[in-house]
Amino acid sequence: MDTTALIAKPKINRWLPYWAVLQSDLRQTIHGWVYRVWVLATLLAAIGFLLYRVGVDREAGIMQSASTFISDLLRWSVVGSIAPIIVLAGGCISSERGIMADSVLSRGISRYQYFLGKWHARLVTVVGTYLVFGLIAITGSFFFLHEDIKILGSLIALVTVIVLLAGVTTCGVTASAMCNSTVMGVAILWMVLYGVGFGLSLLPVRYPTPDYVLTNLPNILRGLYNFAQLGRLILWTVAGSILVALVGMCYFSRRDV
Numbered sequence: 001m002d003t004t005a006l007i008a009k010p011k012i013n014r015w016l017p018y019w020a021v022l023q024s025d026l027r028q029t030i031h032g033w034v035y036r037v038w039v040l041a042t043l044l045a046a047i048g049f050l051l052y053r054v055g056v057d058r059e060a061g062i063m064q065s066a067s068t069f070i071s072d073l074l075r076w077s078v079v080g081s082i083a084p085i086i087v088l089a090g091g092c093i094s095s096e097r098g099i100m101a102d103s104v105l106s107r108g109i110s111r112y113q114y115f116l117g118k119w120h121a122r123l124v125t126v127v128g129t130y131l132v133f134g135l136i137a138i139t140g141s142f143f144f145l146h147e148d149i150k151i152l153g154s155l156i157a158l159v160t161v162i163v164l165l166a167g168v169t170t171c172g173v174t175a176s177a178m179c180n181s182t183v184m185g186v187a188i189l190w191m192v193l194y195g196v197g198f199g200l201s202l203l204p205v206r207y208p209t210p211d212y213v214l215t216n217l218p219n220i221l222r223g224l225y226n227f228a229q230l231g232r233l234i235l236w237t238v239a240g241s242i243l244v245a246l247v248g249m250c251y252f253s254r255r256d257v
Contacts, residue, residue, distance in 0.1 A: 017109040021117025022124075029088065029125045038084035039129060042077055046137060049073060067149050071217035073137050074161055077130075078214065082168060085126055086189050089172025091182035092118045093252070111253040119173045119245055126169045127162055134158040150223035157213075157220040160230055163237050164210050168193065170241040174248030178255075208233035 029035050049072070093115070138154045172189055179185035200209040208229040219225060 015113070018113040018117045021109065021114055022121045025092065025118055025121035026125065029092075029121065032088075034084055034087050035125065035129075038081065038088070042081065042133060045080070046073060046077070046133070050137075050140065067218045067221040070138060070149060070154070070157075070221055074134065074157065074217055075214050077133070078161055078165065081130070081165065082193070085165060085168050086172050086186055086193070088126070089122050089169045090176050090186040090189055092122055092173055093176040094179050094182045094185050095176075112249060115173075115177060115245075115249045115252050118176075119170065119249075122169050122173055123166055126165055130162055130165055131158070134161070149221040153221050153223040153225060156225065156227075156230060157217055160213055160220075160234060163234050164213070167237045167241045167244075170245050174244050177248045177252040208236075 050069075135158070138149070138158070171193065172185075175185040175189040175192075176182070179188065197210065200207075201211040203209055205212070210233075213220070213230070213233065216225070220230070
């Protein structure tokens with residue numbers, strides 16, 4: 001019997017480069033100063049806001065509803081998180097443009113795997129961080145404030161806000177893949193996001209928009225929401241994010257690095 005037939009062929013994991021990029025970018029993002037400043041500033045602002053509301057409740061006797069507190073916290077944390085998320089996502093690929101061809105893409109990593117690894121790493125970082133933050137805020141409201149929120153409504157509001165932030169992250173990664181410099185990518189992304197946001201705010205009330213969700217967060221937290229409208233907003237946001245990511249990945253696969 002031929003001995004070569006007894007030698008098992010090594011199993012090749014074609015997604016190993018993708019996992020390597022994903023894990024490396026996760027570590028790089030978490031240890032970066034932009035991510036740490038974002039998390040620290042968000043936590044300090046949330047703690048200060050909570051202490052202020054509890055103080056008003058204890059000293060002045062003004063009952064603070066959990067829906068008002070959580071809606072304000074989610075709304076202002078989203079507004080304050082847009083800038084750090086744009087910086088985090090807008091520089092993930094363009095910041096490595098000078099070393100990409102020599103140290104990354106020359107080691108058997110395809111352009112598609114590299115883009116997917118970067119995109120998914122930034123999504124996991126942003127979504128995971130905001131999910132933990134939102135769950136802590138909602139849980140704390142049950143103990144310190146007057147409870148007038150529903151668990152299902154709270155989860156739907158949190159998921160909707162997270163989907164919107166995931167869309168911003170996807171746009172940032174795509175801009176980073178299409179632009180030569182981080183500054184240019186961040187500047188273009190700022191103009192596009194705020195232009196689209198302003199245009200969506202002009203639509204009639206019957207159309208679900210991010211501005212509509214942020215304005216009606218108290219009602220959503222109380223369980224007073226239109227599930228069909230929120231579902232369409234989530235589906236359209238997810239579909240738009242996937243389309244934007246496909247455009248960025250296809251463009252990145254054909255451009256010079």
